[in-house]
Amino acid sequence: MSTTPTLKRIHHVAYRCRDAKETVDWYRRVLGMDYVTAFSEDKVPSTGEDDPYMHVFLDCGGGNVLAFFELPQQPDMGKDPNTPAWVQHLAFEVDDLNALLAAKAHIEAQGIEVLGPTYHGIFRSIYFFDPNGHRLELACNIGTPDQYAELRALAPTMLEEWSRTKRAPRHAAWLHEDPAERGEA
Structure with missing residues (x-):
């Protein structure tokens, strides 16, 4: 056993x-x-x-x-030609949005192109590449305890629906509505 x-x-x-x-x-x-x-x-x-x-x-x-x-x-190093560059990445957490924005400024000052911040419902993140071509992400959590609990409870349902349909389940619509675009954050 x-x-x-x-x-x-x-x-x-x-x-x-x-x-x-x-x-x-x-x-x-x-x-x-x-x-x-x-x-x-x-x-x-x-x-x-x-x-x-x-x-x-x-x-x-x-x-x-x-x-x-x-x-x-x-x-020489290669990449999987069938996987988009945005898929395989390493994500690191920073303390908060101010730390994320400061990191973005620091990284851009090094001459590195940075994408974002991007809204992901429960976190915001920036993206850039290291000298080896590996995509990196820095993220700060912005979700509430209730939002994390809701997503944890929905996770099995979402996975089952995805498995059946191969389409994005939209059970937590608030994940896709950036409050900053509505002038709220």
């Missing part, structure tokens, strides 16, 4: 990068992440393959770690 594991948190999320040093420098400068450690091997410990790599780790705050692999002997 097996038991479901008890997860504590995400230990780290790993992506590929073109240049480990450039990536570490960018994440430190643009997002203020702390570079905490690195591993570098000529053979992959899990498979034994001869494939030199540099594996760098950045602290995102709250015990969350973002890691990157530089793989100099592998073909």
Whole structure:
């Protein structure tokens, strides 16, 4: 008999990068992440393959770690041509709307194009790309406890409807009505 594991948190999320040093420098400068450690091997410990790599780790705050692999002997990085660029992304949380707007100004001052803030009902977010082409999002929560409770209660119904129809269920219409567009926020 097996038991479901008890997860504590995400230990780290790993992506590929073109240049480990450039990536570490960018994440430190643009997002203020702390570079905490690195591993570098000529053979992959899990498979034994001869494939030199540099594996760098950045602290995102709250015990969350973002890691990157530089793989100099592998073909250039690519992306899934069947997945739109906006789908695969990393999202980080900031404290509030003021922090989001300050982050946007800081990132734009680095010469990086930023999209947003975009309204998502219970959060607002901005979007931009790192030097490896990975899409990043910074988000601040704006929902009320009642809104989060409503969405949690609706989640099973929405998933079932989506599964049947492959069309967006509109059970929480307020999610799609930006109060700022009505002059309310």
